[in-house]
Amino acid sequence: MRWGTLLAALLASLVNAHARAGAVVLYDGRVVEVERTLADPTDLWIDPDDLERVNGFVLKPEGACIDDICVPVRQAENSDIFITRSGSRWFNVAELADRIQQPYVVDHDTGVWSFGAIPAQRASFIDRALAPDFELPDVHGKTHKLSDFKGKKIMLLSWASW
Amino acid sequence: MFEELRDRNFVIIAAAQDSGGAPAAAPWYERAKTTYVSLIDETHRLSSLYALVNVPSAVWIDEAGYVRRIDEGSYATTHKLGDFAFGRDDYAPMVANWVQEGDASPHVKAVGTLAVAKPTGEQALAEPNFQLGVYFHRRGDTAKADRYWETAQKLNPDSWNYARQDWSFTPEQANENWTRKYQTLEGKPYYRPIDGLDAAQ
Numbered sequence: 001m002r003w004g005t006l007l008a009a010l011l012a013s014l015v016n017a018h019a020r021a022g023a024v025v026l027y028d029g030r031v032v033e034v035e036r037t038l039a040d041p042t043d044l045w046i047d048p049d050d051l052e053r054v055n056g057f058v059l060k061p062e063g064a065c066i067d068d069i070c071v072p073v074r075q076a077e078n079s080d081i082f083i084t085r086s087g088s089r090w091f092n093v094a095e096l097a098d099r100i101q102q103p104y105v106v107d108h109d110t111g112v113w114s115f116g117a118i119p120a121q122r123a124s125f126i127d128r129a130l131a132p133d134f135e136l137p138d139v140h141g142k143t144h145k146l147s148d149f150k151g152k153k154i155m156l157l158s159w160a161s162w
Numbered sequence: 163m164f165e166e167l168r169d170r171n172f173v174i175i176a177a178a179q180d181s182g183g184a185p186a187a188a189p190w191y192e193r194a195k196t197t198y199v200s201l202i203d204e205t206h207r208l209s210s211l212y213a214l215v216n217v218p219s220a221v222w223i224d225e226a227g228y229v230r231r232i233d234e235g236s237y238a239t240t241h242k243l244g245d246f247a248f249g250r251d252d253y254a255p256m257v258a259n260w261v262q263e264g265d266a267s268p269h270v271k272a273v274g275t276l277a278v279a280k281p282t283g284e285q286a287l288a289e290p291n292f293q294l295g296v297y298f299h300r301r302g303d304t305a306k307a308d309r310y311w312e313t314a315q316k317l318n319p320d321s322w323n324y325a326r327q328d329w330s331f332t333p334e335q336a337n338e339n340w341t342r343k344y345q346t347l348e349g350k351p352y353y354r355p356i357d358g359l360d361a362a363q
Contacts, residue, residue, distance in 0.1 A: 024297075026290070026293045026294065026297055029205050029207045031297065103283070103286045103287040103289070103290055104290050105287065105290045105291050105294060105310075105313075107294055107298075107306065107310075112294060112297060114290035114291070114293045114294045114297070115290055116286050116287065116289045116290040117210070117286065117289065119286075125211075125212075125229075125278060126278045126279075126280050128228075128274045129228055129229040129230075129271075129273075129274055129275070129276040129278060130227055130228060130229070131212075131221070131223045131227050131228065131229050132211040132212065134207055134208065134211055136177060136201040136202065136203050136207060136208075137201065137202055138199060138200050138201050138202065139184060139187070139188045139191050139192075139200045139201075139202060144175070144199055144201060146175070146223075147227070149173050149175070150225070150226075150227055151171070151225050152171045152172060152173050152225060153171060153172045153173070153222070153223070153224060153225060153260070153261055153264075154172075154173050154174075154175060154221075154222070154223040155172070155173075155174050155175070155220055155221070155222055155223075155257060156175050156176075156177065156208065156212070156220065156221040156222075156223065157174065157175070157176040157177070157218060157219070157220050158176075158177055158179050158203075158208050158209055158212075158214055158217050158218060158219045158220075159176060159177075159178060159179070159217050159218045160178060160179040160180055160187075160217045160323075160326070160327070161178065161180050161182070161186045161187050161189075161190050161330075
Protein backbone atom coordinates (compact mmCIF):
# COMPACT_ATOMS: atom_id res chain seq x y z
CA MET A 1 0.00 0.00 0.00
CA ARG A 2 2.74 2.38 1.02
CA TRP A 3 4.66 2.06 -2.25
CA GLY A 4 1.46 1.85 -4.26
CA THR A 5 0.38 5.13 -2.78
CA LEU A 6 3.68 6.79 -3.53
CA LEU A 7 3.74 5.40 -7.03
CA ALA A 8 0.22 6.60 -7.73
CA ALA A 9 1.09 10.06 -6.49
CA LEU A 10 4.30 10.10 -8.51
CA LEU A 11 2.57 8.99 -11.69
CA ALA A 12 -0.15 11.51 -11.18
CA SER A 13 2.35 14.29 -10.75
CA LEU A 14 4.19 13.28 -13.94
CA VAL A 15 1.08 12.92 -16.07
CA ASN A 16 -0.79 15.85 -14.72
CA ALA A 17 1.95 18.39 -14.00
CA HIS A 18 0.89 19.05 -10.43
CA ALA A 19 -2.74 18.99 -9.78
CA ARG A 20 -6.20 18.18 -11.02
CA ALA A 21 -9.63 19.69 -10.55
CA GLY A 22 -9.46 19.51 -6.79
CA ALA A 23 -11.69 18.17 -4.07
CA VAL A 24 -14.48 19.13 -1.70
CA VAL A 25 -14.07 18.32 1.98
CA LEU A 26 -16.96 18.01 4.43
CA TYR A 27 -15.91 18.25 8.04
CA ASP A 28 -17.26 19.72 11.24
CA GLY A 29 -20.36 21.10 9.52
CA ARG A 30 -18.30 22.93 6.90
CA VAL A 31 -17.97 22.51 3.14
CA VAL A 32 -14.41 23.35 2.04
CA GLU A 33 -13.36 23.51 -1.61
CA VAL A 34 -9.74 22.60 -2.22
CA GLU A 35 -8.45 23.70 -5.61
CA ARG A 36 -5.12 21.93 -5.69
CA THR A 37 -4.92 18.18 -5.11
CA LEU A 38 -2.91 15.32 -6.50
CA ALA A 39 -4.93 12.86 -8.54
CA ASP A 40 -5.09 9.76 -6.38
CA PRO A 41 -8.08 7.44 -6.02
CA THR A 42 -7.32 6.28 -2.49
CA ASP A 43 -5.76 9.30 -0.82
CA LEU A 44 -6.36 13.01 -0.53
CA TRP A 45 -3.14 14.93 -1.14
CA ILE A 46 -3.44 18.66 -0.55
CA ASP A 47 -1.15 21.65 -0.26
CA PRO A 48 -0.16 21.81 3.43
CA ASP A 49 -1.16 25.49 3.38
CA ASP A 50 -4.78 24.33 2.86
CA LEU A 51 -4.67 21.95 5.80
CA GLU A 52 -5.93 24.35 8.46
CA ARG A 53 -9.08 25.36 6.61
CA VAL A 54 -9.75 21.71 5.78
CA ASN A 55 -9.64 20.25 9.28
CA GLY A 56 -8.03 22.73 11.67
CA PHE A 57 -4.63 21.00 11.74
CA VAL A 58 -1.46 22.99 11.10
CA LEU A 59 1.69 21.42 9.68
CA LYS A 60 4.61 22.39 11.91
CA PRO A 61 8.21 21.14 11.89
CA GLU A 62 7.27 18.53 14.51
CA GLY A 63 4.15 17.34 12.74
CA ALA A 64 0.47 17.99 12.02
CA CYS A 65 -1.02 19.52 15.14
CA ILE A 66 -4.33 20.68 16.57
CA ASP A 67 -5.01 21.58 20.22
CA ASP A 68 -2.87 19.14 22.18
CA ILE A 69 -2.81 16.49 19.44
CA CYS A 70 0.34 16.27 17.31
CA VAL A 71 0.89 13.59 14.65
CA PRO A 72 4.62 13.36 13.84
CA VAL A 73 5.39 14.09 10.17
CA ARG A 74 8.97 13.92 8.86
CA GLN A 75 9.21 16.43 6.06
CA ALA A 76 12.81 15.79 5.00
CA GLU A 77 11.77 12.63 3.19
CA ASN A 78 8.78 11.29 1.32
CA SER A 79 6.29 9.06 3.12
CA ASP A 80 2.64 7.97 3.13
CA ILE A 81 1.67 11.27 4.69
CA PHE A 82 4.01 13.81 3.12
CA ILE A 83 5.80 14.09 -0.22
CA THR A 84 7.68 16.73 -2.18
CA ARG A 85 7.29 16.75 -5.96
CA SER A 86 8.88 19.32 -8.29
CA GLY A 87 9.32 21.67 -5.38
CA SER A 88 5.66 21.36 -4.31
CA ARG A 89 4.79 19.88 -0.94
CA TRP A 90 1.78 17.59 -0.55
CA PHE A 91 0.07 16.40 2.62
CA ASN A 92 -2.15 13.31 2.75
CA VAL A 93 -5.31 14.12 4.72
CA ALA A 94 -6.66 10.55 4.37
CA GLU A 95 -3.49 9.12 5.91
CA LEU A 96 -3.75 11.61 8.78
CA ALA A 97 -7.32 10.44 9.35
CA ASP A 98 -6.18 6.80 9.40
CA ARG A 99 -3.52 7.58 11.98
CA ILE A 100 -5.93 9.36 14.34
CA GLN A 101 -8.73 6.83 13.70
CA GLN A 102 -10.99 9.44 12.15
CA PRO A 103 -13.69 7.79 9.98
CA TYR A 104 -14.27 9.07 6.46
CA VAL A 105 -16.03 8.21 3.22
CA VAL A 106 -15.36 9.50 -0.29
CA ASP A 107 -17.62 9.93 -3.28
CA HIS A 108 -15.15 9.21 -6.04
CA ASP A 109 -17.28 10.44 -8.97
CA THR A 110 -17.37 13.96 -7.60
CA GLY A 111 -14.25 14.03 -5.42
CA VAL A 112 -16.19 14.81 -2.24
CA TRP A 113 -14.52 13.62 0.98
CA SER A 114 -16.57 13.48 4.15
CA PHE A 115 -14.75 13.20 7.49
CA GLY A 116 -16.29 12.18 10.81
CA ALA A 117 -15.35 13.07 14.36
CA ILE A 118 -11.75 12.83 15.62
CA PRO A 119 -11.89 10.41 18.56
CA ALA A 120 -9.31 12.32 20.63
CA GLN A 121 -11.44 15.44 20.37
CA ARG A 122 -14.48 13.51 21.62
CA ALA A 123 -12.81 12.36 24.83
CA SER A 124 -13.78 15.37 26.97
CA PHE A 125 -17.44 14.73 26.19
CA ILE A 126 -17.38 10.94 26.48
CA ASP A 127 -15.13 10.72 29.54
CA ARG A 128 -16.02 13.88 31.44
CA ALA A 129 -19.38 14.99 30.01
CA LEU A 130 -18.02 18.39 29.00
CA ALA A 131 -20.44 19.96 26.53
CA PRO A 132 -18.95 20.08 23.01
CA ASP A 133 -18.95 23.61 21.61
CA PHE A 134 -20.55 24.48 18.27
CA GLU A 135 -21.84 27.44 16.33
CA LEU A 136 -25.02 27.63 14.28
CA PRO A 137 -27.07 30.39 12.64
CA ASP A 138 -30.43 31.38 14.08
CA VAL A 139 -33.61 31.96 12.04
CA HIS A 140 -32.46 35.52 11.31
CA GLY A 141 -29.05 34.41 10.07
CA LYS A 142 -27.12 35.51 13.16
CA THR A 143 -24.48 33.04 14.34
CA HIS A 144 -24.52 31.83 17.93
CA LYS A 145 -21.81 29.91 19.70
CA LEU A 146 -22.67 27.65 22.62
CA SER A 147 -19.63 28.87 24.57
CA ASP A 148 -20.97 32.46 24.36
CA PHE A 149 -23.54 31.35 26.95
CA LYS A 150 -21.00 29.98 29.42
CA GLY A 151 -21.84 31.03 32.96
CA LYS A 152 -25.55 30.38 32.41
CA LYS A 153 -27.56 27.21 32.78
CA ILE A 154 -28.56 26.06 29.33
CA MET A 155 -31.28 23.77 28.06
CA LEU A 156 -30.39 22.66 24.55
CA LEU A 157 -33.34 21.29 22.63
CA SER A 158 -33.21 19.33 19.43
CA TRP A 159 -36.40 19.19 17.39
CA ALA A 160 -37.39 18.88 13.75
CA SER A 161 -40.20 19.85 11.43
CA TRP A 162 -40.42 16.32 10.04
CA MET B 163 -42.70 30.04 33.46
CA PHE B 164 -39.63 30.09 31.24
CA GLU B 165 -39.80 33.86 31.04
CA GLU B 166 -39.30 33.96 34.80
CA LEU B 167 -36.45 31.47 34.66
CA ARG B 168 -34.63 33.55 32.11
CA ASP B 169 -33.98 36.17 34.74
CA ARG B 170 -32.30 33.47 36.77
CA ASN B 171 -29.32 33.05 34.49
CA PHE B 172 -30.99 30.39 32.37
CA VAL B 173 -31.27 30.18 28.61
CA ILE B 174 -33.11 27.88 26.20
CA ILE B 175 -31.42 27.13 22.89
CA ALA B 176 -33.43 25.18 20.34
CA ALA B 177 -31.87 23.71 17.19
CA ALA B 178 -33.98 22.47 14.28
CA GLN B 179 -32.50 19.24 12.89
CA ASP B 180 -33.65 20.02 9.37
CA SER B 181 -31.72 19.45 6.17
CA GLY B 182 -34.42 21.61 4.58
CA GLY B 183 -32.86 24.52 6.51
CA ALA B 184 -34.69 27.73 7.39
CA PRO B 185 -37.54 27.20 4.87
CA ALA B 186 -38.46 24.00 6.71
CA ALA B 187 -37.96 25.19 10.27
CA ALA B 188 -38.66 28.94 10.36
CA PRO B 189 -42.48 28.71 10.03
CA TRP B 190 -42.55 26.50 13.13
CA TYR B 191 -40.48 28.94 15.13
CA GLU B 192 -42.71 31.76 13.91
CA ARG B 193 -45.90 29.98 14.84
CA ALA B 194 -44.55 29.28 18.32
CA LYS B 195 -43.62 32.98 18.72
CA THR B 196 -40.34 31.89 20.24
CA THR B 197 -38.45 34.11 22.62
CA TYR B 198 -35.50 31.72 23.07
CA VAL B 199 -32.50 31.23 20.79
CA SER B 200 -33.88 29.56 17.65
CA LEU B 201 -31.18 27.84 15.62
CA ILE B 202 -31.22 26.22 12.19
CA ASP B 203 -29.16 23.03 12.06
CA GLU B 204 -29.15 21.67 8.51
CA THR B 205 -26.47 19.06 9.10
CA HIS B 206 -27.89 17.79 12.44
CA ARG B 207 -24.78 19.08 14.15
CA LEU B 208 -26.31 19.08 17.61
CA SER B 209 -27.41 15.44 17.29
CA SER B 210 -24.00 14.47 16.01
CA LEU B 211 -22.02 16.22 18.76
CA TYR B 212 -24.26 15.04 21.59
CA ALA B 213 -24.92 11.58 20.09
CA LEU B 214 -28.68 12.13 19.99
CA VAL B 215 -30.69 9.62 17.96
CA ASN B 216 -34.20 11.04 17.98
CA VAL B 217 -36.16 14.25 18.37
CA PRO B 218 -37.13 15.90 20.53
CA SER B 219 -34.17 15.62 22.87
CA ALA B 220 -32.93 17.87 25.64
CA VAL B 221 -29.44 18.44 27.03
CA TRP B 222 -28.97 20.29 30.30
CA ILE B 223 -25.67 22.14 30.62
CA ASP B 224 -24.48 23.86 33.79
CA GLU B 225 -22.66 27.16 34.23
CA ALA B 226 -19.25 25.52 33.94
CA GLY B 227 -20.12 23.75 30.67
CA TYR B 228 -20.74 20.25 32.04
CA VAL B 229 -23.62 18.17 30.73
CA ARG B 230 -25.76 17.29 33.75
CA ARG B 231 -28.62 15.51 32.04
CA ILE B 232 -29.52 14.20 28.60
CA ASP B 233 -33.08 13.22 27.72
CA GLU B 234 -32.77 11.70 24.34
CA GLY B 235 -36.02 11.44 22.45
CA SER B 236 -37.66 11.15 25.80
CA TYR B 237 -41.00 12.79 25.53
CA ALA B 238 -44.03 10.60 25.53
CA THR B 239 -46.02 12.60 23.02
CA THR B 240 -45.36 14.75 19.98
CA HIS B 241 -43.78 17.99 21.10
CA LYS B 242 -44.96 21.45 20.33
CA LEU B 243 -42.42 24.21 20.15
CA GLY B 244 -44.67 26.72 21.80
CA ASP B 245 -45.10 24.46 24.79
CA PHE B 246 -42.02 23.40 26.61
CA ALA B 247 -43.83 20.85 28.68
CA PHE B 248 -43.21 18.79 25.54
CA GLY B 249 -46.20 16.63 26.26
CA ARG B 250 -45.08 15.88 29.81
CA ASP B 251 -46.55 17.96 32.55
CA ASP B 252 -43.71 17.18 34.91
CA TYR B 253 -40.88 18.31 32.62
CA ALA B 254 -41.06 22.08 33.04
CA PRO B 255 -41.18 21.85 36.86
CA MET B 256 -38.07 19.61 36.76
CA VAL B 257 -36.23 22.22 34.72
CA ALA B 258 -37.41 24.97 37.05
CA ASN B 259 -36.24 22.99 40.04
CA TRP B 260 -32.77 22.62 38.56
CA VAL B 261 -32.56 26.29 37.65
CA GLN B 262 -33.46 27.23 41.21
CA GLU B 263 -31.66 24.54 43.19
CA GLY B 264 -28.65 23.85 40.97
CA ASP B 265 -26.50 20.99 42.28
CA ALA B 266 -29.05 20.23 44.99
CA SER B 267 -31.70 19.37 42.39
CA PRO B 268 -32.55 15.64 42.27
CA HIS B 269 -32.95 15.91 38.50
CA VAL B 270 -29.28 16.23 37.56
CA LYS B 271 -26.21 14.02 37.75
CA ALA B 272 -23.11 15.12 39.64
CA VAL B 273 -20.45 16.96 37.60
CA GLY B 274 -18.62 14.66 35.22
CA THR B 275 -20.62 11.53 36.09
CA LEU B 276 -23.03 11.46 33.16
CA ALA B 277 -22.36 8.31 31.15
CA VAL B 278 -21.91 8.87 27.44
CA ALA B 279 -21.61 5.79 25.28
CA LYS B 280 -18.54 5.58 23.06
CA PRO B 281 -19.67 5.09 19.47
CA THR B 282 -18.81 1.84 17.71
CA GLY B 283 -16.75 2.01 14.53
CA GLU B 284 -19.88 1.60 12.44
CA GLN B 285 -21.78 4.29 14.30
CA ALA B 286 -18.85 6.67 13.86
CA LEU B 287 -18.73 5.93 10.13
CA ALA B 288 -22.47 6.56 9.79
CA GLU B 289 -22.00 10.27 10.46
CA PRO B 290 -19.75 11.16 7.47
CA ASN B 291 -22.12 9.11 5.27
CA PHE B 292 -25.08 11.11 6.55
CA GLN B 293 -23.17 14.34 5.84
CA LEU B 294 -22.51 13.25 2.24
CA GLY B 295 -26.26 12.69 1.94
CA VAL B 296 -26.93 16.23 3.20
CA TYR B 297 -24.37 17.60 0.73
CA PHE B 298 -25.92 15.87 -2.28
CA HIS B 299 -29.45 16.63 -1.11
CA ARG B 300 -28.61 20.35 -1.08
CA ARG B 301 -27.35 20.06 -4.63
CA GLY B 302 -30.47 18.30 -5.80
CA ASP B 303 -28.76 14.95 -6.40
CA THR B 304 -31.51 12.86 -4.83
CA ALA B 305 -30.15 9.50 -5.97
CA LYS B 306 -26.81 10.08 -4.30
CA ALA B 307 -28.38 11.62 -1.21
CA ASP B 308 -30.54 8.51 -0.84
CA ARG B 309 -27.58 6.20 -1.28
CA TYR B 310 -25.51 7.82 1.47
CA TRP B 311 -28.48 8.29 3.79
CA GLU B 312 -29.34 4.63 3.42
CA THR B 313 -25.77 3.66 4.20
CA ALA B 314 -25.87 5.87 7.33
CA GLN B 315 -29.08 4.16 8.45
CA LYS B 316 -27.56 0.72 7.97
CA LEU B 317 -24.40 1.65 9.87
CA ASN B 318 -26.33 3.19 12.75
CA PRO B 319 -29.83 1.70 12.91
CA ASP B 320 -30.28 3.28 16.38
CA SER B 321 -30.52 6.71 14.79
CA TRP B 322 -34.12 7.63 14.11
CA ASN B 323 -32.90 11.05 13.01
CA TYR B 324 -31.08 9.62 10.00
CA ALA B 325 -34.13 7.61 9.00
CA ARG B 326 -36.79 10.23 9.64
CA GLN B 327 -34.90 12.99 7.86
CA ASP B 328 -34.55 10.75 4.81
CA TRP B 329 -38.24 9.76 4.87
CA SER B 330 -39.35 13.38 5.15
CA PHE B 331 -38.63 13.84 1.44
CA THR B 332 -41.02 11.04 0.44
CA PRO B 333 -44.00 11.85 2.69
CA GLU B 334 -46.27 9.41 0.87
CA GLN B 335 -44.11 6.51 2.09
CA ALA B 336 -43.17 7.91 5.50
CA ASN B 337 -45.86 6.02 7.44
CA GLU B 338 -44.96 2.71 5.88
CA ASN B 339 -41.25 3.33 6.49
CA TRP B 340 -41.83 4.29 10.08
CA THR B 341 -43.99 1.24 10.79
CA ARG B 342 -41.41 -1.09 9.30
CA LYS B 343 -38.58 0.34 11.39
CA TYR B 344 -40.75 0.55 14.50
CA GLN B 345 -41.46 -3.18 14.25
CA THR B 346 -37.73 -3.91 14.38
CA LEU B 347 -37.67 -2.52 17.93
CA GLU B 348 -39.55 -5.61 19.13
CA GLY B 349 -40.84 -4.00 22.28
CA LYS B 350 -37.83 -1.74 23.00
CA PRO B 351 -39.03 1.83 23.61
CA TYR B 352 -39.14 4.21 20.64
CA TYR B 353 -38.45 7.14 22.89
CA ARG B 354 -35.94 6.34 25.57
CA PRO B 355 -37.71 6.58 28.94
CA ILE B 356 -36.74 9.43 31.24
CA ASP B 357 -33.98 7.89 33.29
CA GLY B 358 -33.89 6.92 36.97
CA LEU B 359 -33.01 10.43 38.10
CA ASP B 360 -36.67 11.11 38.64
CA ALA B 361 -37.41 8.08 40.77
CA ALA B 362 -36.49 10.19 43.76
CA GLN B 363 -39.45 12.45 43.10
